[in-house]
Each structure stands twice: as structure tokens, then as C-alpha cells.
Amino acid sequence: HNLVTQKRYEKPVDFTKIEIAKLPTVMIVGRPNVGKSALFNRLIRRREALVYNTPDDHVTRDIREGVAKLSDLRFRVLDSAGLEAEATSGSVLHRTAGMTANVLSRSQFAIFLTDARAGLHPLDLEVGKWLRKNAPQIKPIVVMNKCESLFDSSGSIATAANEMFRLGFGDPIAISAETGLGLPDLYQSLRPVLEDYMLQVLDEEKTQENSYSEDGCAAEVNESKLPLQLAIVGRPNVGKSTLLNTLLQEDRVLVGPEAGLTRDSIRTQFEFQGRTIYLVDTAGWLQRTKQEKGPSSLSIVQSRKNLLRAHIIALVLDAEEIANARRSMKHAEVVIARRAVEEGRGLVVIVNKMDLLRGKNKSSSYTKVMEAVPQEIQTVIPQITGIPVIFTSALEGRGRTALLHQVIDTYEKWCSRLPTARLNRWLLKVMSRHSWKDHSAQPKIKYFTQVKARPPTFVAFLNGKTKLSDTDIRFLTKSLKEDFDLGGIPIRIMQRFIT
Ligand code: GDP
Ligand code: GDP
Numbered sequence: 162h163n164l165v166t167q168k169r170y171e172k173p174v175d176f177t178k179i180e181i182a183k184l185p186t187v188m189i190v191g192r193p194n195v196g197k198s199a200l201f202n203r204l205i206r207r208r209e210a211l212v213y214n215t216p217d218d219h220v221t222r223d224i225r226e227g228v229a230k231l232s233d234l235r236f237r238v239l240d241s242a243g244l245e246a247e248a249t250s251g252s253v254l255h256r257t258a259g260m261t262a263n264v265l266s267r268s269q270f271a272i273f274l275t276d277a278r279a280g281l282h283p284l285d286l287e288v289g290k291w292l293r294k295n296a297p298q299i300k301p302i303v304v305m306n307k308c309e310s311l312f313d314s315s316g317s318i319a320t321a322a323n324e325m326f327r328l329g330f331g332d333p334i335a336i337s338a339e340t341g342l343g344l345p346d347l348y349q350s351l352r353p354v355l356e357d358y359m360l361q362v363l364d365e366e367k368t369q370e371n372s373y374s375e376d377g378c379a380a381e382v383n384e385s386k387l388p389l390q391l392a393i394v395g396r397p398n399v400g401k402s403t404l405l406n407t408l409l410q411e412d413r414v415l416v417g418p419e420a421g422l423t424r425d426s427i428r429t430q431f432e433f434q435g436r437t438i439y440l441v442d443t444a445g446w447l448q449r450t451k452q453e454k455g456p457s458s459l460s461i462v463q464s465r466k467n468l469l470r471a472h473i474i475a476l477v478l479d480a481e482e483i484a485n486a487r488r489s490m491k492h493a494e495v496v497i498a499r500r501a502v503e504e505g506r507g508l509v510v511i512v513n514k515m516d517l518l519r520g521k522n523k524s525s526s527y528t529k530v531m532e533a534v535p536q537e538i539q540t541v542i543p544q545i546t547g548i549p550v551i552f553t554s555a556l557e558g559r560g561r562t563a564l565l566h567q568v569i570d571t572y573e574k575w576c577s578r579l580p581t582a583r584l585n586r587w588l589l590k591v592m593s594r595h596s597w598k599d600h601s602a603q604p605k606i607k608y609f610t611q612v613k614a615r616p617p618t619f620v621a622f623l624n625g626k627t628k629l630s631d632t633d634i635r636f637l638t639k640s641l642k643e644d645f646d647l648g649g650i651p652i653r654i655m656q657r658f659i660t
Contacts, residue, residue, distance in 0.1 A: 174356050176234050176236070176355075181235075182388045183359075185236050185269045186236065186239060187229070187268060188271045188272070189271070191274035196307060197240050199339055200240075200306065204229035239268060269299070275303065277325075302351065303332075303333040304334045308336060312343075321335070322335065388438070388439045389438050389568070390441045393408075394474060404513060405440070408564075472615065474497070474501040476498055476509070484518055484530055489530075490538075502544070502651050505615075508571075512530060512550060515530075516559070547649040548649050574649070578611055584611065585608050588606060591644070595633070604633065606621045607624045616651045617641075617652050619652070621637070623658050626658070629656050
């Protein structure tokens, strides 16, 4: 056993190479004003993020998530306000307390932040009690903040540390979030525990991989088992934040009248039927669309870089708007749908707020929307038949399962790989069905192969000098989709001459 441990430490984990979704999660907890946001900002190194110092300022009350960089260490860090909670029931603070418990249950580690200048505060003891009750699985690291001036006067830190020791979570670490002093000490105490955690995760993965390769289709299985990256996009007010909450099944993103609540949590993940689904920069997009008005509000997602980070784009439309409009999709929505497909992403269209079309005198609107949306999508994106449309009511929490099944189905199709032998048997049959009337000289496909997945991309190798026409390519694409159940996703076919 000793040998194993030794061997492990010979080769420390390289956190910089680990996928974000797999990194350990560290939550920063503490009473208001100890500097949680300041520490969060320092760890994620996004200086533009604001720090507000009034505890009842709504703007700091949601949970923020980011990737922390501490030397070569990487972890996901969550900043939450609101352990202070219970007293102010009904307010945002109260709601945040529930969220904190929920998120804490998904964190593997916690930094319990205190203020060394203020000394041990009664609320610190409350937080400690709260932690023991709500997250007994986590052994927090106590960190004393605002130590910058205490480092000079010998003894001050020791005095503060003595007090904080009474919290019962071991020796505290002295830092200054504002100046960065003491962060190496934080690194020293985090690194071994995070590394142990990471080694365990990597070990488990290896065991899983081995069991995949035993059934001889390792490549196929692994590819679609990679975490699915989902982006939820749409114009303001269609219900993206509400839908997000439904998906996460927790109040991770607050929706409500308070201004500015959905701020810069970067990434969020959740599990559905044993699969990790990873939401791509959704909060950033939500925030931008909330600030921008009118048709330009999708500009952010139209940038190629942002789009390419997602595998599946879920475009949210508003059922009530559609019922009252001549067209189902506004210009910005058409643009984003086309863009998603052009970039080879899987597209799922969500028609939300269906609950508003229920009841008396509304059934005709209901039917109209159900019929109009798929038709219009077919018109604006004629090259792909069967782009999935899911009808939801995020407000009532309806449609979650259907939506997630669809997202996964689309993703699996998007990841599929067809063996060359099978494709060529198929090619023989399908080419005999095809009429070549556009051509004076008929192109000869020598063989056909899939060169990559995500999205499925094929190459037709040609003998002779005649290229496949657009009609031929369309025919091949259509047949591939029908015969291999690849409908609703972009497929690419390229051609090469064998020289
Ligand atoms: P939170 O409520 O725990 O998120 O606390 P904030 O991050 O909003 O910080 C509360 C106040 O403490 C702000 O005025 C910060 O500028 C200040 N603060 C944060 N970190 C430090 C620090 O390391 N040293 C000093 N002197 N002040 C700090
Ligand atoms: P976002 O701007 O796209 O993030 O939209 P929000 O999630 O903030 O929702 C905008 C408004 O629509 C809020 O008042 C929501 O309560 C409401 N809303 C969201 N989903 C539904 C739904 O399925 N049905 C109804 N009736 N209202 C909804």
C-alpha cells in the first residue's frame, strides 16, 4: 500500500490539463463582509468583477462560480453570500440560504472565511454550526482574511489564529485577499487534499475506461460519454433563467424582480440519468441578453467562438409571442439557428411558456403553435429535416425530462460513428436508387468513409474526373439520415478524387 502512495506522489496531478467539469469544487463560506467576493475575484483573477461592501446589496447575493487559479492548482470555486440568512426571511438572503445548502452538498471542499481584524464574531460561530449541520461531509479550511497589516506586528496573527481555532476546524491560514499575501499558504494546504481527490477521480475513470474497451467499441462509447456541453440561448424574457432552474432542479440561478441577479457564474453542471450535462457560459449569455434590448440581443452568441464551445444549442422561443405573431421566429432567432447548424452544432428548439396557451378560447393558439414552429424551422433551415422541437412550461417545471432526453438523443447522434464496411455496403444499395440525370458523365464513388464525428463528417472518394453535384450530395445526406437515424443534426459530406 505504501508503494502505491509513494508512486502517486512521484507524479503529481497536473491540474492545468484536467477538464473543468472534473475539477474539485471549493465553496467559499462565511458571514457577510469578511471578503468572500474579494477572495473569489482574486482566485479567478477577473479584476473587472465588482466587490460591494454592503451586505444587503442585492447585487452580491447570488452564487458565482469560476475556475480558480492558484499557481498550478485549478479548482472550481463557488462564492455564495447568505449563510447569514435565517433572520431576514422572505428576502433574497433567505432564498440564498437554501441555495447555499444545496450547492454546498455538491462541493467537495469549503473555505471558511473569517476576518482577522474583526476577530472571532458571533456570526462566525453561527456559520460553523450551520456547516456542521448542513454539510457534515465537508471539513472546511478556516482562512483569516484582511491580515495584510497584521503580518508586520508580531503576535497579532497568532492572537487572531488562537481565536479562530475555537471554531473547531483546525489551524487557520492567514491571508489578505486584497493584497494576495498568504496565498502560498492557502495553496500549501489545499494542494494535497485536492490532489488526493483528483487521483481518486482519475482512478475511477480509468476503471471505467477499461470496462468500456472490453466490449470492443471503446471509441464509440467514450466519445458520447464525454460531458455534453449545452448552451441555452434566446432573446430576453423567453424564460431562459427559469428553464435553467428547472434543469438544475435547484435555485442556482435566481429569477425574480430583483435587478442584476443573474451575474457571472461561468459554468454549471448537473446530472441527468447518470450523465453529466455541462451548461456553457449560460449566465454570461443570460446577463448579456438581459442588458441588451431588441433583435441585436443575440449578438453575443453569434460570435463563432462562443458557439463552438457548445455541442448542443437549445434555442428558446416564447409560445405566447408566437401565438400572437405572423411568424414563429424573429430575425435574431433565425440567425442563431442557422449559425448553430452552419457551425455543425446540434440544435434543439424549445417552445416555452406553453402554459399560457392552455384553457378556454386558447386551444386554437395551442395547436397553431405546435404546428407552426416545426414548419417554420423546416423553411428557414431546409438542409436539415427533423430538427427537434420541444414544448415546455419552465414555470410549471413541465417538459424537463422530454427536453433532456431530446438533448441527449441529439448529442448521441451527433457523436455517432459508422464503420466503413457498413457504409460501403449501404453505398452500393443507395447509389442504385439514385438517378444521375444531371450528369453527362456519371461520378464514380470508389468508397465512402466517416472521417470524424461531432458532427458526423464523411468523405466520398471518387474515381475519374466528375464531381458529385449538389443534388447528389443532398441525396446522399438525406439517405444517410434516413438509413442511419441521423435526422435533426448537421451532417457533412466532402469529396476527394483518388489520384
Ligand atoms: P463578502 O460579503 O464576504 O463577500 O465580503 P466582500 O468581498 O464584499 O468584502 C467586504 C469588505 O472587506 C470590502 O470593503 C472589501 O474591500 C474588504 N476586504 C476584502 N478583503 C480584504 C482584505 O484582504 N483586506 C482588507 N483590509 N479589506 C478587505
Ligand atoms: P430570460 O430573460 O430568458 O432569462 O427569462 P426569465 O427566465 O427571466 O423569464 C422571464 C419571465 O417569463 C419571468 O417573469 C418568468 O416568470 C416568465 N416565464 C418563464 N418561463 C415561463 C413559462 O413557462 N410560463 C410562463 N407563464 N411564464 C414563464
